[in-house]
Amino acid sequence: MTATPVRQKEEIKTPTLRGKKRKFWKDYMLPKVAFFVRGFPDRAVVSIDVTNKCNIRCKHCYFFAYEQDKELKPEEWLQKLEELKKDGFPFRSATWVGGEPLLRKELIEIGRKYFMFNIVVTNGTHGLPNWPDVMFHISVDGTEAPHDDIRGKGVYKKIQKTIAESPDGLNISLACCLNQRNLECMEPLLEEWHSNMKVKHILFDFFTPVKGVKHDLFIPFDEQEKIIDRLIELKKTRYGDFIGVSERVLDLMRQGKRQKAIGDNCVFLQKGHSFDPMGNKKAQCMMGADADCDRCGCIVPFYLKQRTERKYILQEVWGDIKDLFKPKEKIAPVAK
Numbered sequence: 001m002t003a004t005p006v007r008q009k010e011e012i013k014t015p016t017l018r019g020k021k022r023k024f025w026k027d028y029m030l031p032k033v034a035f036f037v038r039g040f041p042d043r044a045v046v047s048i049d050v051t052n053k054c055n056i057r058c059k060h061c062y063f064f065a066y067e068q069d070k071e072l073k074p075e076e077w078l079q080k081l082e083e084l085k086k087d088g089f090p091f092r093s094a095t096w097v098g099g100e101p102l103l104r105k106e107l108i109e110i111g112r113k114y115f116m117f118n119i120v121v122t123n124g125t126h127g128l129p130n131w132p133d134v135m136f137h138i139s140v141d142g143t144e145a146p147h148d149d150i151r152g153k154g155v156y157k158k159i160q161k162t163i164a165e166s167p168d169g170l171n172i173s174l175a176c177c178l179n180q181r182n183l184e185c186m187e188p189l190l191e192e193w194h195s196n197m198k199v200k201h202i203l204f205d206f207f208t209p210v211k212g213v214k215h216d217l218f219i220p221f222d223e224q225e226k227i228i229d230r231l232i233e234l235k236k237t238r239y240g241d242f243i244g245v246s247e248r249v250l251d252l253m254r255q256g257k258r259q260k261a262i263g264d265n266c267v268f269l270q271k272g273h274s275f276d277p278m279g280n281k282k283a284q285c286m287m288g289a290d291a292d293c294d295r296c297g298c299i300v301p302f303y304l305k306q307r308t309e310r311k312y313i314l315q316e317v318w319g320d321i322k323d324l325f326k327p328k329e330k331i332a333p334v335a336k
Helices: 017-038 074-086 101-114 144-151 155-164 183-193 221-242 247-252 267-271 299-308 310-325
Strands: 045-049 093-097 117-122 134-139 171-178 201-206 273-275
Touching (some): 045 267, 074 101, 093 101, 101 117, 134 155, 144 155, 171 183, 183 201, 201 221, 201 299, 267 299
Parallel strands (some): 045 093, 045 273, 093 117, 117 134, 134 171, 171 201
16 A cells, blocks of 8 residues: 655644745635626526446435436537536536546546536545546545445445545545534544645534434534634644635634525525536535535535635635734644
8 A cells, every 4th residue: 555645743844924825815815806806797606417327425415315227428518518508507606516527537537628616526435537627525424434324335444545545636635524423523523634735624514404314423513613712723833724725714613604605695605506416406405405504514605605704705715814914823733
């Protein structure tokens, strides 16, 4: 197995202030100014169910709640994308999901070239293609024992192998859906992966119930509040940006503020577009018509609200400017 590079804990080299400023204006400020002036484009964010097939069956997966027995062939998707192009589809950002999307790498290979930004959400058991311009989000539901309890025996070790053998230079994050079965391993998960240089972030959100599907996974809002407090504390004192959800987005997920981003206020509901495996528009969002929006814990609506509403754009820009010029805080090394 290929040796995995290790993140240096004592001292992390950072870009020069000049380099940070250049990246700040190009990658952060200009897109936000465009959203502030022109508003968020219709259909700018797209979710595509690549396939209705998956090699594992997770206990919290919404996908199997729906009857889906057909999927478009790659050439049929190509035809659909060309038709959308003729109709002026913006092709800004696509999230490729499933099922397990990397069961159909050839389809994503075709489709991703249409979009400016691409995210592939995968269970991490099929290897990662050498696509340096794609963000890979590997679903990891805790450390090995709770993860495999939710996703199946041996899946965690397959993820470790996939990441260790992945090509250098890939943009890899772990995505952890917090639920009643994996709360205790949030911090052990951070400690375990923080030293792995191939993993850029760990992203956290909360389990969203699907109506009609029995479960015991939803975390009550008062407990979510405590988790948000702890994540913010860990960002400030130990892990910094390795926790890939910003403090401003976490704050928006609080019980007293979350209604600003979900339900009728959901930007994805208003502006996004979800396709099922047959290329048809899905009702509501990527989770389908039966997602319990009142208890939504998906990071997407909160992230989009922070990116699109002018008040929040100004808050984020001001926060980014302060972060750019403030002295670098020392993050305490994580104990082995």
